[in-house]
Amino acid sequence: MSEEKVTDPSSGGISMRAAELVVAAFLATIGVMVIYDSLRLGAKWGADGPEAGYFPFYIGCLICIGAAVSAAGALRGRATGLFVEWTALRQIMQVLIPAALYVLGIQLIGIYLASAAYIALFMVYLGHYSVVKGALLGIAVSASTYTLFEVWFKVPLFKGAFNPLTLIGL
Amino acid sequence: MEEINALFHGFSVALTPFNLMLMVVGVTLGVLIGVLPGLGGANGIAILLPLTFSMPPTSAVIMLSCIYWGALFGGAITSILFNIPGEPWSVATTFDGYPMAQQGRAGEALTTAFTSSFIGAFFAVVMITFLAPLVAKFALQFGPPEFFSVFFLTFCSFIGMGKEPAFKILAAMMLGFALAAVGVDTVTGQLRLIFGWHELMRGFDFLIAVIGLFGIGEILLSMEEGLSFSGRSAKINTRIVVETWKKLPRYWMTSLRSCLIGCWMGITPGGATPASFMSYGVAKRLSPDGAKFGNGQAEGVVAPETAAHAAGTAALLPMLSLGIPGSPTAAVLLGGLLIWGLQPGPLLFVEQKDFVWGLIASMYLGNIVGLIIVLTCVPLFAAILRVPFSIIAPVIIVICAIGAYTVNNAMLDIWMMLIFGVIGYVFKKLAYPLAPLVLALVLGDQAEDAFRQSMLISQGSLGVFFSNGLVGSIMGLGLVLLAWPLFGKLKARLKAAG
Numbered sequence: 314m315s316e317e318k319v320t321d322p323s324s325g326g327i328s329m330r331a332a333e334l335v336v337a338a339f340l341a342t343i344g345v346m347v348i349y350d351s352l353r354l355g356a357k358w359g360a361d362g363p364e365a366g367y368f369p370f371y372i373g374c375l376i377c378i379g380a381a382v383s384a385a386g387a388l389r390g391r392a393t394g395l396f397v398e399w400t401a402l403r404q405i406m407q408v409l410i411p412a413a414l415y416v417l418g419i420q421l422i423g424i425y426l427a428s429a430a431y432i433a434l435f436m437v438y439l440g441h442y443s444v445v446k447g448a449l450l451g452i453a454v455s456a457s458t459y460t461l462f463e464v465w466f467k468v469p470l471f472k473g474a475f476n477p478l479t480l481i482g483l
Numbered sequence: 484m485e486e487i488n489a490l491f492h493g494f495s496v497a498l499t500p501f502n503l504m505l506m507v508v509g510v511t512l513g514v515l516i517g518v519l520p521g522l523g524g525a526n527g528i529a530i531l532l533p534l535t536f537s538m539p540p541t542s543a544v545i546m547l548s549c550i551y552w553g554a555l556f557g558g559a560i561t562s563i564l565f566n567i568p569g570e571p572w573s574v575a576t577t578f579d580g581y582p583m584a585q586q587g588r589a590g591e592a593l594t595t596a597f598t599s600s601f602i603g604a605f606f607a608v609v610m611i612t613f614l615a616p617l618v619a620k621f622a623l624q625f626g627p628p629e630f631f632s633v634f635f636l637t638f639c640s641f642i643g644m645g646k647e648p649a650f651k652i653l654a655a656m657m658l659g660f661a662l663a664a665v666g667v668d669t670v671t672g673q674l675r676l677i678f679g680w681h682e683l684m685r686g687f688d689f690l691i692a693v694i695g696l697f698g699i700g701e702i703l704l705s706m707e708e709g710l711s712f713s714g715r716s717a718k719i720n721t722r723i724v725v726e727t728w729k730k731l732p733r734y735w736m737t738s739l740r741s742c743l744i745g746c747w748m749g750i751t752p753g754g755a756t757p758a759s760f761m762s763y764g765v766a767k768r769l770s771p772d773g774a775k776f777g778n779g780q781a782e783g784v785v786a787p788e789t790a791a792h793a794a795g796t797a798a799l800l801p802m803l804s805l806g807i808p809g810s811p812t813a814a815v816l817l818g819g820l821l822i823w824g825l826q827p828g829p830l831l832f833v834e835q836k837d838f839v840w841g842l843i844a845s846m847y848l849g850n851i852v853g854l855i856i857v858l859t860c861v862p863l864f865a866a867i868l869r870v871p872f873s874i875i876a877p878v879i880i881v882i883c884a885i886g887a888y889t890v891n892n893a894m895l896d897i898w899m900m901l902i903f904g905v906i907g908y909v910f911k912k913l914a915y916p917l918a919p920l921v922l923a924l925v926l927g928d929q930a931e932d933a934f935r936q937s938m939l940i941s942q943g944s945l946g947v948f949f950s951n952g953l954v955g956s957i958m959g960l961g962l963v964l965l966a967w968p969l970f971g972k973l974k975a976r977l978k979a980a981g
Contacts, residue, residue, distance in 0.1 A: 329913075336913055340654050347661045350676050354668075362939045365668040365675055368931045372660045379654025386648070396912060401707040408706045409905070412699070412880055416897050419884060428881040432874075440873025454878055458885060471888055 325398055332396035333387035340380035347373030411435065423473030429455040486612055493840030496541060497848055505538075505546040506845070510853040513553015518560050528815045532822075540823040541838050545845040547819055548799075552604065552846075552853045555795050559596040559788060560864055564589060565879055567698040571689060571925050572755035572791035574918060575763040577697065579776060579783025586779050589865040590723035594858065598731060599738065599785045601854045603792035606742040607749065608846045611800045627936035628947050632957035633748075634930040635948075636964070637757045640764045641919045643967035646777070648914065655910065656919035662687040663927025670935060682895050689924045691887050691896045695903025696910075696917050698883045702876055703908040723865075724858050727781075734785045737766050741786045745793025750801060755794040756925055760918065762790030796846065803831060803839065 351366030351373060358364070386392070397405070411431070418427035433451035436442040462468045472478055528547050535543035558573035563580035576596060583592035638656060645652045665676045666686030677683040741762040748758035766786035767776045776783045802813040825831065831839055867875075887900040910917055923930075941947035949955040 332909070333913060336909060336915070340658065343658065343661060346678070347664075347676060350678065354673055354675060358943050362670075363935050363943075365671045365673045367938075368934060369661065369664045369675065372657050372664065375657040376654055376661060379650045379657060382650035383648070383654060386650075397707065404706045405703050405908075408702060408876065412904075413901060415880065416884065416901055419888075419897060420894055424885060424888065428884070432877040432881060435877035436873055440871065442873070450874065454881060458881075462885070462889075468889060469892075470885060471892075471894055 326395040326402070327397050329392040329394050329396045330387050330390075333392045334384055337380040337384035337387065341377055341384075344373045344376030344380060347376065407439065419471060419473065421473050421475065422477055424470045425455045425459055426473070426477055428458070489836065489840045490612060490844060492836075493842075493844030494848075496837050496841035497545060497844040502542055502545050502845070503848075503852075505542055506549045506849050506852045507856070509546040509549025510553040510556075510849065510856050513550040513555075513853075514557035514560070514857060515553075516550065517554035517557020528819070532815070532819055535819070540820075540825060541841040543823065544816070544819065544838070544842050545849070547816060548842065548845060549849040549853070551795075551816070552849045553856075555604070555792055556597060556600055556853055556857045559600065560593065563592045563596060563784075564864065564867055565698065565875075566701040567879070567883070568693055571693065571921070572759045572787075572795070574693065574697075574756070574921055575759040575787035575791075576784060578763065578787075578918070579778070579780050581701075582777070582779035583781070583784070584865075588779065590861050591727045591781065592779075592784055593861045593864055594724050594727040595731065595781050595784045596788045597854060597857045597861070598728065599741075599788035600792040601850055602738055603742055603745050603789035603794075604796045604850050605847070606789075607746050607793040607796035607800075608843070608850070610746055610797065611803075611846070612843060624953070627933045627940065628950065628954045629957070631930060631933035631937050632948060632954045632961065633757070634926055634933060636957050636961040637761055637922070637926070638919070638930075639961040639965040640761060641916075641922070643964035645916055645919070647916045649968050651913075651915045652919055655915045655917070656923045659920040659923025660927045660930075662692065662920075663924050664931070669928065669932060682893070685891055685893070687899070687924065688890045688896070689921060690890045691899050692903050692924055693921055694883045694887050695900040696907035696921065698879060699900060699904025700907025700911060700917075702879060703904060704911060705872070724861060730781065731785070734782050737770065737782055737786050738789050740765065740769075741789035742793045745790035745795075746797045748790070749794035749797025755791040755798070756922070758794035759787035759791035760922055763787045799846075803842075 347369055351370035354366035355364035356366035356370035358367070411434070415427055415431040418430065421427075429448075429451035431451070432454055433444070433447035436447035436450065437444055440447075458470075462470050528550055532547070535546055538546070555572075558568065559576050559580070562568045562573040562576040563584050566577050566581040568574045568577055580592045580596060583589065641656065642649055642652050661676070663686070666674070666684055668675050674684060744762045744765065745755070745758045748761070749755065763776075763783065763786050766782060767773045770776070770780075770782055772780055772782060798813045799816070802817050820826075825835055825838060883900060884897050887896045888894070890896060907917060910920075937947050941950075947954075948958045
C-alpha cells in the first residue's frame with residue numbers, strides 16, 4: 314500500500330496528510346463495498362427476522378463516517394509532518410519485498426525449502442553473515458519445523474506447486 | 484465442608500507419580516503450543532486428543548487440562564518478546580509487555596505475566612471448588628440480549644477510553660466487524676461480502692490478522708527505525724523472579740479486580756479475550772499510573788493476564804456443571820469427555836465423583852507445576868532477545884507464515900498475512916488502533932448473532948436491551964463509556980468559558 318501513496322518530493326518523504334487521506338479513502342472504499350453488498354443481500358426486516366445484510370449495513374455506514382471524519386481532520390491541517398522518510402521506506406522495502414518473494418517461493422517450492430532459502434539469503438545479504446552460517450541455520454530451522462509438524466504433530470504443511478522434496482524421498 | 488473432603492479425595496486421585504509425569508509433559512507441550520502462533524490451545528488439544536485414548540479418563544483429562552494451562556502460559560511469551568500474541572487473549576498483554584521487553588525488562592515482564600496468570604487461574608479454581616452450583620444458576624439467566632450487552636460494553640469501553648481519536652477507533656473497530664462478516668452467514672447461509680471470490684468463503688480468521696498486524700507490522704516498524712541489526716540488551720538475571728515478586732504485591736487491587744472480571748466473563752461465556760481487554764481498560768482508567776499505560780507498566784501486564792486466566796479457568800465451570808463450554812478449548816475438552824463416555828452436566832458431580840474432583844485437584848496441581856516450569860525458563864526465554872535482528876527477523880517471518888498456513892491449510896492466508904502486515908504498519912503510524920480491530924474480528928460473529936437473536940425475540944424493537952435490570956444496567960454503562968470523550972470535551976469547554 315505504501316508504494317501507491319501520493320508523494321511530496323520537497324519534504325523528503327511521504328507526508329502525513331497524504332497518508333491520512335489515502336487510508337481514509339481505502340476505508341471509505343471498504344465501507345461502500347460493505348454497504349453495497351448488504352443492500353444486495355437485503356438490509357431490512359425480512360419475513361422471518363433481520364435479513365443477512367441488516368447488521369453489516371450499519372457497519373458499512375459507520376466505517377464511512379469514521380473515514381470521513383478522519384479525512385476531514387487531515388484536510389483541516391491536523392496531520393502534519395512526515396509519514397515516512399524515503400531512506401526509511403527503502404529499509405522497509407528491503408524486508409517487505411524479500412518477504413513477498415518468500416511467500417511466492419512457498420507457493421512454488423513449499424514452506425520447508427522456501428524457508429531455508431529465505432533465512433539463509435536474509436542472513437547473508439542483510440546481516441552480512443557467511444554463506445555457511447546462513448545455510449546452516451536455514452536448514453536447521455526447516456528441519457526442526459519438519460520434525461515438529463510432519464513427524465510429531467502429523468500436520469502436513471504446504472509443499473508447493475512443484476514439490477522438490479519428493480526428489481530426496483520425503 | 485463437603486467440598487473440602489471431596490477435594491482432598493481428589494488430590495489422592497490426582498497425586499500419583501504417573502499423573503504427575505503427565506502434568507509435566509502436558510504443561511511442556513502446552514507451552515510449546517502456546518508459543519507457536521497458529522497452534523492454539525484448542526487446536527493443540529484436538530491434535531493430541533488421540534494420544535490420550537489409551538489412558539484412564541482421569542489421567543487423560545489431567546494431561547489435556549495441563550496442555551491447556553501450558554498454552555495459557557505460553558501465549559504470553561511471544562506477546563512479550565516479539566509483540567506477536569500466540570493466542571487472542573494475549574493481545575492485551577502486548578500493550579505493556581512488549582514495551583517492557585524493549586526496555587530490557589523482558590524477565591520482569593515474563594515473571595509478572597506468569598505470576599499473574601497463576602493468581603488468576605488459582606482464584607478461579609478456588610471459586611470453581613466452592614461456588615460451582617450457585618454460579619451455574621446465574622449463568623442460566625443469560626439470554627441473547629444480555630450477551631449482546633456484554634459485547635456492547637466491551638466495545639464502548641474501547642471508544643470511551645482509547646488514547647486515539649474516537650472516530651479512528653470507530654473506523655478500525657468497524658473494519659474488524661466487516662472482516663468478521665465475510666463468508667457464510669450463520670443464520671441464513673447466504674454468502675456475504677465475498678464479491679464472487681470463493682476462496683473468501685471461509686472468512687477471515689483472526690489469527691491471520693493478528694499474525695500479520697502485530698508480527699509482520701512490528702518487523703516493518705523496527706526496520707524503519709533504522710535497526711542496527713543487533714540484539715536487544717536483555718538483562719539475564721536468575722534472581723529476576725524474586726526481585727519481581729517483591730514488587731508485585733502493590734498491585735493487589737488490580738489483581739483482585741481482574742480476578743473478578745475474569746471469573747464473571749468466564750462463566751457467562753464472554754470468554755478470556757474480552758475479559759483481558761476489559762480488565763486492561765478498567766485498570767488503565769482506575770490506576771493512578773493510568774496515563775503511563777502502554778509504555779511498559781507492570782500493572783498493564785498484571786491486569787490482562789490475571790483476567791484472561793481467571794476467565795480461561797472459570798470457563799471450565801459451565802462446561803462441567805452444565806455441559807456448556809465457555810471457550811473453544813473447553814469445547815474440545817467437552818468433546819474428549821464425551822469420547823470417554825462421560826456426560827458433562829449436573830449429574831457428573833454425582834455419578835463420577837472421582838473424575839470431577841480428580842480434575843479439580845489437577846487444576847490446582849497443574850497450575851503449580853506449570854508456574855514452576857515456566858518460571859525456571861524465564862532467563863532462557865529472555866535470552867532469545869539477545870539474538871541479532873538479522874537472524875531473528877527471518878525466523879519470525881517463517882514462523883508467522885507457518886502459523887498463518889496451519890490455521891486453514893490455505894496458501895491464500897499467507898498472502899493475507901503479508902497484506903495485514905502492511906495494514907498494521909500503516910495503521911500504527913496513523914494512530915488507528917489495532918486492538919479494537921482484532922477484538923471486533925474475534926467477537927464480530929458472536930456479537931451479531933446475539934444482536935439478531937435479541938431482535939428476533941423483540942420483533943425488531945431495541946427496547947429488548949433495556950427490558951430488565953441486568954441487561955439495562957450493562958447497556959447503560961456501555962452508553963456512558965461511549966459518551967465519555969464528550970464529557971471530557973464539555974468539561975474543557977466549560978473551563979474555557981470560565
